[in-house]
Amino acid sequence: MTKRLVGMLLAASVATGVLAATPTAASASATSTSAGPHLIDYKIYFGKCEDTCRIKVRIKNVSRKRLYDVSLNARLWVNGTKVGACYDYVGGIRPKGVRWAGCTVRSAKLARLWTRYLDGEIDFDTETKTKVHYEYYS
Template identity: 50%
Template sequence: MFQRLAGAALAAAAATSLMATPAGASTTASTTAASFTPVSVSAAGTATTAARQLIRTKVYFGRCKDTCRINVRITNISRTYLYRVKLNARLSVNGRSVGSCYDYVGTIKPRKVRYAACTVRTRALTQRWNNYLDGWASFNRYARTSVAYRYYR
């Protein structure tokens, strides 16, 4: 009985949060190297697929040794202004996480491009680089990026 009531309350909370989205819509778009996966999290904590993603991203690497610079090109493909655009990047080397970084981008005008960059400096990254220099391992880097933004209709 209690489980049925809790499930109904969670469904109602999710429906309410989805109906409130168009007034001040907030979206998080997670991207990896080649795939684009739009994700929106409701108030109940469950992930639902967003209707449409308004951005495209491309990841570039700057200097990547004991410190790694992650450069991201963010393109607004919509006809709306994007506000409070934020970038989170997680760096992994040889399949193991070595650190993350954050950058605030700001506003992106319709059909325009903004660049964001952040630097990862961690002990784990330094250890991976030293292992590569000693010839004990390879240095295959991979960045997962997540771009969050708000827009108004």
């Protein structure tokens, strides 16, 4: 395999979050870099969270490569119960650049839990799990 093809496989594995299967004839350097570099750093912020929750994420490109097709997937959990998910397309991020992504979760389950919280039946401990997908060319 050429270095260009290995780079393309690595970019595909980083973008999808699933490692691509490499043939056994590939060089040792191709298998040692299969985990892929981490080119981003992000921090999660919550907006107002009642019967709807606003999730904002600050995405920072820490590499010297331009990132393409950056997108955010966020799942919202309240008291350990998944109440909804949302998606946002960010676009490209220049090297060392910062972009903001945000999405809003609205669901009947979230509204029911908020009503139970207002009635004093349960706590309202929010947690989010996010995934940021991106592509780059080496």
